[in-house]
Amino acid sequence: MEIKFCSNCGGNMKQGIPHGDDHMRAICTQCGFIHYLNPKVVVGCIPQWGDKILMCKRNIEPGKGKWTLPAGYLENGETMEAGAARETLEETRGMVNITGPCRLFNIPHVNQIYMMFRAELTSREFGPTPESTHVQLFQKEEIPWDNIAFSVIHKTLKDFFSEKHRGSHSFEIKTMEAPLPHG
Amino acid sequence: MEIKFCSNCGGNMKQGIPHGDDHMRAICTQCGFIHYLNPKVVVGCIPQWGDKILMCKRNIEPGKGKWTLPAGYLENGETMEAGAARETLEETRGMVNITGPCRLFNIPHVNQIYMMFRAELTSREFGPTPESTHVQLFQKEEIPWDNIAFSVIHKTLKDFFSEKHRGSHSFEIKTMEAPLPHG
Ligand SMILES: [Zn+2]
Ligand SMILES: [Zn+2]
Structure with a gap:
């Protein structure tokens, strides 16, 4: 701007x-x-329900028609955890408890900090919203890996499932580089 | 604003x-x-040199005349680690390697996210700057605990030293509430 x-x-x-x-x-x-x-903070989460996670198919650009995890800009006066839960409610109608930090990304080429939490759905209630045409639970093997809206979400999910497989979760900070121009 | x-x-x-x-x-x-x-991101660190840490006495408001750790606003195009190292150089003339995340604070009443890292000075070179009248190494017992500029810095230092005493460092997210009005 x-x-x-x-x-x-x-x-x-x-x-x-x-x-x-x-x-x-x-x-x-x-x-x-x-x-x-100054950079803006995006907050989101991986909503878990048993061995499944909740994803949403975007109804808005960027990434319209692709799948993502609920996430959005942190608002003034809000904690990161409250922001991640609010975005989840807005995008999936699902209620979550935030259970811990998962990944924090520097995305300097778009002036963003991306904070992703682990979370648990408090009930099996969720559904489409103005921002999401579809909201759906996926097991790891069912995730539409080739149709994910943002590389930061792809990376979060890959890391989450490899840590889950290993049996313990950790917190890490990563930096996403600018994508190479198409050639 | x-x-x-x-x-x-x-x-x-x-x-x-x-x-x-x-x-x-x-x-x-x-x-x-x-x-x-939107909330702004403040990045800073605990610069370590052996069993001492580097602090600076503020030459500017808020907290002029009080002691703090180097920290300041993250800039566009910058990673949090690079921002914390830059602020350390600007406020103490000290060069650091960022070694890991320490504490992340929600401070919703001032619309800030505060990210504090652990760091190591790469040499014993440091000194006063336009932002700091004094820059000094302290052992835990020497820290001016009663004259620290910000509660978030006080909390970071307390947590850092109790984890150091315990022998292992962790990462945690905390929320700082608005201070009670003086009565
Ligand atoms: Zn206008
Ligand atoms: Zn003007």
Whole structure:
């Protein structure tokens, strides 16, 4: 998002390095207000029901028609765990208890931090929502591995199932690199 | 930060719930642009040198004159580990290797996520900076426990030293509640 006008006074912006700073910022030419752009936090979870996990088929871009885990932007005033549960409810109508941290991803090329939790559905109630055309439980072998919306979700699921197979869960931080341009 | 003018067109803003959303947002009355405000990520570390840790005395508000660990806002395009190392260099002139995650804090009342790593200084070189009047190595008993700038830093240090005493480090997520008003 480019900042063309000052959100404080409506004045025109210029690019510059503020005194004592070392990054280029958008600075208001009129009131001097400095606008900072920072990474956003995405929170989500792997909702478990027995040996199955809940996934949703996206009804919105990006990744429309592909499968994913419930996840979305953390809101002001919210804990990461509450945000992950809220997104799960919004996207799957499923209620979860967050049971622990699973994977944290740096995705610097899109200015995101992605926090994925392990979770347990509190009941077998779920279903389609405005954001998801289908909401479905899958065993590991049933997951549509070739039709997953985001590489960060693919990686989360692969790691989750290999840890489950091994019999213990861990927390790790990973960095996702920018995909290579198609050639 | 209140959004008074649209950063896209300079128009006046109104508060409302966009279609398909469930939170109040600042919406432009002129071009319809929706402005989202999201939590910011703070990254920092506990720089270790033998059995000592490096702390800095703040030269800027908030907490001017009090001691802290190096930490600051994650920048766009940066991994959390790189951000924590950069903040350490900026605030202490010390170079660190990030060795692992320590504590992650939800601080919903100030819309922050605070990620603290364990780290090791790569040399004994460090010193004051524009942001820190003093930069100093402390053994556990020497830490100015009663003069620490932020409760999240106090908690990180307490947890770090009790885990060190126990002989193994873990990663945990905690939530810091708003401080009670002075009465
Ligand atoms: Zn301005
Ligand atoms: Zn506008």
